[in-house]
Amino acid sequence: MKSGCESLEVKKQRSIQLPVLKQQPPAQESAIRKSRTSRWRAAALIILYLLMIAHIIQWKMMGTTISPIEPSESMYTLQEGAINAGFIFFTLAILATLIFGRFVCGWGCHIVALQDFCAWVLKKVGLVPKPFRSRLLVFVPLIAALYMFAWPTVYRFFSNPEGEPLIPQFTNHLVTSNFWGTFPSVAVAIPFLFICGFMTVYFLGQKGFCTYACPYGGFFSIADKFAPGKIRVTDACNQCGHCTATCTSNVLVHAEVKQFGMVVDPGCMKCMDCISVCPNDALYFGFGKPTIAIPKSDAVEKNYSLTWSEEIVAAVVFLASFLAVRGVYQLVPFLMALGCATITTFLTLKTWRLIRARELSFYHFNVKSSGRIQKAGWGFLSFAVVWIGLNAHSGWVRYHEYEGDRAFQRIQIPDELALAQTNPDPWLTPIDRENIVNGKTHFQGASNFGLFLNSEALSKLAWFEYLSGDAERAVQSLEQAAAHQKGQAKALSLYYRGTMLNRLGRYEQARTSLDEALTERPDLVLAREEKGESLWQLGRKAEAVSVWSDAVQQNGRLVLANNQLAGAAASLGRFQEAIVHEKQADQFTPDNPHYHWMIGLRLQNLRMNELAEKHFQRAIQLDPGFQVRRKGRFQ
Ligand code: SF4
Numbered sequence: 187m188k189s190g191c192e193s194l195e196v197k198k199q200r201s202i203q204l205p206v207l208k209q210q211p212p213a214q215e216s217a218i219r220k221s222r223t224s225r226w227r228a229a230a231l232i233i234l235y236l237l238m239i240a241h242i243i244q245w246k247m248m249g250t251t252i253s254p255i256e257p258s259e260s261m262y263t264l265q266e267g268a269i270n271a272g273f274i275f276f277t278l279a280i281l282a283t284l285i286f287g288r289f290v291c292g293w294g295c296h297i298v299a300l301q302d303f304c305a306w307v308l309k310k311v312g313l314v315p316k317p318f319r320s321r322l323l324v325f326v327p328l329i330a331a332l333y334m335f336a337w338p339t340v341y342r343f344f345s346n347p348e349g350e351p352l353i354p355q356f357t358n359h360l361v362t363s364n365f366w367g368t369f370p371s372v373a374v375a376i377p378f379l380f381i382c383g384f385m386t387v388y389f390l391g392q393k394g395f396c397t398y399a400c401p402y403g404g405f406f407s408i409a410d411k412f413a414p415g416k417i418r419v420t421d422a423c424n425q426c427g428h429c430t431a432t433c434t435s436n437v438l439v440h441a442e443v444k445q446f447g448m449v450v451d452p453g454c455m456k457c458m459d460c461i462s463v464c465p466n467d468a469l470y471f472g473f474g475k476p477t478i479a480i481p482k483s484d485a486v487e488k489n490y491s492l493t494w495s496e497e498i499v500a501a502v503v504f505l506a507s508f509l510a511v512r513g514v515y516q517l518v519p520f521l522m523a524l525g526c527a528t529i530t531t532f533l534t535l536k537t538w539r540l541i542r543a544r545e546l547s548f549y550h551f552n553v554k555s556s557g558r559i560q561k562a563g564w565g566f567l568s569f570a571v572v573w574i575g576l577n578a579h580s581g582w583v584r585y586h587e588y589e590g591d592r593a594f595q596r597i598q599i600p601d602e603l604a605l606a607q608t609n610p611d612p613w614l615t616p617i618d619r620e621n622i623v624n625g626k627t628h629f630q631g632a633s634n635f636g637l638f639l640n641s642e643a644l645s646k647l648a649w650f651e652y653l654s655g656d657a658e659r660a661v662q663s664l665e666q667a668a669a670h671q672k673g674q675a676k677a678l679s680l681y682y683r684g685t686m687l688n689r690l691g692r693y694e695q696a697r698t699s700l701d702e703a704l705t706e707r708p709d710l711v712l713a714r715e716e717k718g719e720s721l722w723q724l725g726r727k728a729e730a731v732s733v734w735s736d737a738v739q740q741n742g743r744l745v746l747a748n749n750q751l752a753g754a755a756a757s758l759g760r761f762q763e764a765i766v767h768e769k770q771a772d773q774f775t776p777d778n779p780h781y782h783w784m785i786g787l788r789l790q791n792l793r794m795n796e797l798a799e800k801h802f803q804r805a806i807q808l809d810p811g812f813q814v815r816r817k818g819r820f821q
């Protein structure tokens with residue numbers, strides 16, 4: 187008989203080894219039935235992927251679609267009140283789990299599908315993923331879930347100004363035209379799926395990502411403990427262990443059903459493989475007592491991959507790695523950072539063992555023998571050093587970003603005042619000067635020695651360059667940053683670039699940059715004010731007035747745009763109109779000397795001198811020191 191023709195029903199999958207249980211059962215080596223339900227589950231997960239693809243195609247073809255059916259979207263419901271399809275799905279999934287257990291994970295999660303596919307591929311090449319068991323890291327999913335879904339509300343509770351509601355007002359976001367808006371780019375999604383779907387399986391076991399990283403699993407695990415729906419056992423069980431050997435969620439099925447009459451491990455994803463392979467048909471899915479009713483002291487004792495001191499090291503390495511890679515280069519999203527951190531933790535501990543142990547193996551590779559590192563060991567070590575090195579480098583970049591950000595936050599000069607003239611030097615305080623030097627050093631470090639272009643660091647570096655009087659360089663940095671940004675971040679970089687170009691007198695380039703900013707974010711009224719200035723300076727006065735009018739239509743309280751319209755009307759001899767705009771502007775002008783001076787400078791740039799003088803005088807009235815600066819620096 188050809189090997190491919192042997193019976194699929196009864197086929198030896200792997201010898202039954204139960205190294206995870208402290209008291210070994212009298213396990214016998216015998217043929218394990220192939221699971222019949224695994225095919226149904228594979229079909230369900232393939233259909234899931236097809237539906238996801240169909241969703242994207244429908245959006246591409248029609249321009250609008252149902253918002254992403256992703257649990258992560260619930261964050262926007264809790265933070266912004268946006269009711270979306272992801273929130274509804276996640277709520278229903280948790281409710282279903284409260285009754286039936288984690289069926290949604292096993293039968294409806296695309297990451298589980300990816301992990302199962304990866305495990306299937308590895309098995310095809312003779313590598314059976316082995317579980318990595320940690321006592322402390324299993325808490326990561328719950329902590330991550332609380333951080334994602336509970337922390338924003340807690341934060342609002344303590345930081346919201348009085349009178350602001352804790353729960354934001356709900357709005358309907360069930361349909362969207364920006365389907366991909368909250369997802370990473372395809373260039374990030376591919377390594378994301380590779381790391382979270384494949385590498386976690388190879389290093390941590392078939393459900394490595396679910397066990398140590400998935401934040402949704404954190405909530406599903408808790409809900410599962412309350413669920414009356416469980417894998418349960420009859421008296422027919424003879425403790426053969428086939429169920430445990432088959433379970434890809436590393437549940438000690440035979441031991442749990444012996445002790446409790448049911449599977450209590452919240453990692454059980456109700457794949458039903460154990461039911462299918464049980465030679466005595468002793469298992470079934472049924473309703474009864476939930477896990478929460480079982481005394482904790484009765485829990486089945488397990489063996490773990492780590493000693494307690496290693497557990498602590500693992501927790502520290504995990505946290506450090508997570509902080510190092512999360513958001514680095516604005517590329518690594520939250521879930522991917524969790525996946526990366528689990529892999530870094532595993533590699534660090536395994537490398538440590540490789541250095542210390544005399545004998546060590548990994549899968550069927552002999553990595554160290556009689557104290558000598560073998561070929562496979564050098565391969566493993568090289569990979570680990572590169573991976574850990576990349577993590578450390580990311581940490582170094584993040585450190586510079588963090589310090590640069592601190593300096594950025596401490597800058598005191600208001601943006602509008604700094605941007606009112608080409609060189610804001612006269613307005614800088616000693617604290618500003620110190621922070622500019624620090625911030626520049628750190629952001630230069632983060633941008634110049636990063637492995638990828640760091641658009642956020644670059645745009646903040648541009649601000650420090652501008653404040654230190656190098657507007658030309660700042661314009662270049664912002665151009666580079668904007669080329670790698672999208673949405674709001676891109677719009678802001680282009681707006682600041684356009685503003686700086688206006689101050690440099692390069693009005694045509696400024697207008698183009700501001701137009702691009704408005705294409706990204708049409709609601710960016712500040713860009714309209716600046717665009718009006720470019721057009722006015724280019725002699726296209728009617729267009730300038732039209733753009734300022736648009737800005738005022740979007741926001742009637744805009745002080746600068748109303749002043750610009752007043753100045754424009756006066757210069758065109760439309761005095762009544764000028765008075766109306768001036769009055770409107772005055773209503774909302776803060777009585778702050780800096781603000782009046784800024785308005786004065788902006789109007790002076792446009793040669794609206796009479797109006798400019800009014801604001802200069804008011805600033806001097808409020809703070810006589812402005813007179814000195816005006817005479818010494820600007821005239
Ligand atoms: S439940 Fe079935 S497969 Fe599991 S130990 Fe008992 S007899 Fe064996």
Ligand code: SF4
Nearest residue numbers: 433454455457458460
């Ligand atoms: S215990 Fe059974 S149903 Fe649960 S994950 Fe393991 S094999 Fe699947």
